Amino acid sequence: MSGKPAQRLASGGGAAVDDRSVAARLFAILDAFATPAGATSFTLSLTAIAQRAGLPLSTTHRLVAEWVGWGGLTRQDNGQYSLGMKLWELGVQTPTARNLRTIALPYLEDLYETTREHVHLAILDGRDALYLEKLSGHHAVRLTSRVGARLPLHSTGVGLVLLAHAPTDVVQDYLATSLERFLPGTVTEPDAVRRRLAEIRLTGVARMSEEMTLGSSSIAAPIRDRTGLVVAAVSIVIRTTDTANPEQERAVRVAAQGVSRALGYRRAQQ
Amino acid sequence: MSGKPAQRLASGGGAAVDDRSVAARLFAILDAFATPAGATSFTLSLTAIAQRAGLPLSTTHRLVAEWVGWGGLTRQDNGQYSLGMKLWELGVQTPTARNLRTIALPYLEDLYETTREHVHLAILDGRDALYLEKLSGHHAVRLTSRVGARLPLHSTGVGLVLLAHAPTDVVQDYLATSLERFLPGTVTEPDAVRRRLAEIRLTGVARMSEEMTLGSSSIAAPIRDRTGLVVAAVSIVIRTTDTANPEQERAVRVAAQGVSRALGYRRAQQ
Numbered sequence: 001m002s003g004k005p006a007q008r009l010a011s012g013g014g015a016a017v018d019d020r021s022v023a024a025r026l027f028a029i030l031d032a033f034a035t036p037a038g039a040t041s042f043t044l045s046l047t048a049i050a051q052r053a054g055l056p057l058s059t060t061h062r063l064v065a066e067w068v069g070w071g072g073l074t075r076q077d078n079g080q081y082s083l084g085m086k087l088w089e090l091g092v093q094t095p096t097a098r099n100l101r102t103i104a105l106p107y108l109e110d111l112y113e114t115t116r117e118h119v120h121l122a123i124l125d126g127r128d129a130l131y132l133e134k135l136s137g138h139h140a141v142r143l144t145s146r147v148g149a150r151l152p153l154h155s156t157g158v159g160l161v162l163l164a165h166a167p168t169d170v171v172q173d174y175l176a177t178s179l180e181r182f183l184p185g186t187v188t189e190p191d192a193v194r195r196r197l198a199e200i201r202l203t204g205v206a207r208m209s210e211e212m213t214l215g216s217s218s219i220a221a222p223i224r225d226r227t228g229l230v231v232a233a234v235s236i237v238i239r240t241t242d243t244a245n246p247e248q249e250r251a252v253r254v255a256a257q258g259v260s261r262a263l264g265y266r267r268a269q270q
Numbered sequence: 271m272s273g274k275p276a277q278r279l280a281s282g283g284g285a286a287v288d289d290r291s292v293a294a295r296l297f298a299i300l301d302a303f304a305t306p307a308g309a310t311s312f313t314l315s316l317t318a319i320a321q322r323a324g325l326p327l328s329t330t331h332r333l334v335a336e337w338v339g340w341g342g343l344t345r346q347d348n349g350q351y352s353l354g355m356k357l358w359e360l361g362v363q364t365p366t367a368r369n370l371r372t373i374a375l376p377y378l379e380d381l382y383e384t385t386r387e388h389v390h391l392a393i394l395d396g397r398d399a400l401y402l403e404k405l406s407g408h409h410a411v412r413l414t415s416r417v418g419a420r421l422p423l424h425s426t427g428v429g430l431v432l433l434a435h436a437p438t439d440v441v442q443d444y445l446a447t448s449l450e451r452f453l454p455g456t457v458t459e460p461d462a463v464r465r466r467l468a469e470i471r472l473t474g475v476a477r478m479s480e481e482m483t484l485g486s487s488s489i490a491a492p493i494r495d496r497t498g499l500v501v502a503a504v505s506i507v508i509r510t511t512d513t514a515n516p517e518q519e520r521a522v523r524v525a526a527q528g529v530s531r532a533l534g535y536r537r538a539q540q
Contacts, residue, residue, distance in 0.1 A: 091361025
């Protein structure tokens with residue numbers, strides 16, 4: 001702390017500016033490891049980290065050593081770096097990840113046993129559906145989703161449920177931008193999406209088919225907290241060729257209601 | 271970067287010293303949120319963070335703002351702070367957490383369906399069994415384990431399996447320290463533990479009863495990678511009062527072998 005006056009001279013804007021710059025550089029190094037949805041996790045060389053973080057190699061070398069010392073990065077046998085288990089240990093303690101997942105998991109397992117299909121649990125985070133949990137059997141249809149993945153709101157079952165119950169300004173902002181048409185069946189026209197969201201609110205369930213991945217369809221339902229607020233969505237993803245089965249939709253509703261009750265939700269009409 | 275000469279003057283030991291100190295202070299803030307095994311995740315006030323991190327309130331305020339800006343901490347409505355979802359998002363991308371868990375999950379689900387008991391997946395990390403996954407039904411026996419928890423090696427089924435297959439120096443170091451006796455039945459005498467590890471290597475399974483939690487017993491088996499190295503352990507935790515059931519042990523072995531095969535392991539005798 002005795003260095004502050006000199007640092008202030010150096011940065012020209014107070015010690016905070018200098019600290020922030022170190023913090024920003026540290027964060028840029030971890031952000032270099034963020035993988036897009038569907039991609040596999042990876043290791044990076046020091047040079048690759050420096051390039052992705054936009055930092056000089058010497059600075060990168062020094063700051064990577066800081067992360068390794070704390071456990072945020074791990075040095076592999078081949079000299080490359082990967083994200084470290086310390087991040088995972090702290091990450092699974094985040095209230096949302098831990099409490100919601102812990103409460104929901106038995107109901108997700110029931111849903112998986114009943115349907116034998118991929119089971120997803122997702123929350124709204126920014127403009128994305130963030131996948132908190134995914135249960136899959138050995139032979140389920142192949143998907144790009146994974147735990148920690150972010151997928152669009154308008155082209156996934158859980159995303160549509162989350163958007164249908166999002167605050168008006170979130171929906172307006174989302175529909176104000178151009179929505180990607182992943183497949184011919186993807187609904188992207190704002191008014192058509194709005195009608196769809198109204199129907200989801202009315203029926204309590206979202207159904208979509210081949211709007212994100214060829215050959216896969218989804219049935220999703222909202223999870224509510226004690227106050228009735230929709231805090232998450234649960235879905236199953238099935239093969240589009242499978243015959244429509246009313247039992248599947250019922251199982252998704254039962255799972256969503258089970259988690260909601262466990263979160264303290266009681267229906268107004270009860 | 272233009273500030274470096276002045277920073278060097280300020281810290282008296284080169285710019286690296288100043289950067290390292292900022293990094294260490296940033297890490298100390300996150301470490302304030304680390305919860306002991308079994309504890310629930312929590313939120314902390316700014317004052318509590320400053321106390322736990324051993325930092326002045328003004329520094330804490332500034333660095334907490336850095337973490338919030340990046341997403342490593344989240345400010346709750348009541349003004350308290352919790353770990354942020356960014357940590358979870360990056361954490362679930364760590365190679366061990368992601369690949370091992372993804373590969374193992376279908377087999378863990380099978381094991382859960384067969385036995386209806388708690389299912390654990392753990393790896394050796396330092397002197398602890400680190401719990402990567404836990405599946406539990408609605409009515410399983412109550413336990414302190416949770417995803418991300420660290421539990422001792424000598425008093426848990428997965429821990430004994432991991433210790434039985436650890437390098438000799440790891441076992442020696444572990445047994446050189448005094449082992450905690452959680453319950454009257456906990457085996458803590460080094461030679462008794464050694465005999466136990468030898469038997470686990472011989473039989474391919476660890477059984478323990480009421481050595482960590484009253485009323486709960488465990489059956490655990492090793493998971494091997496392509497090279498035959500034990501990289502994880504899987505277990506079920508059952509009520510001690512339940513009648514011993516050979517089918518349960520068989521189910522644990524089948525699950526462990528399934529994950530091992532999925533990791534590329536082929537038995538030498540095959």
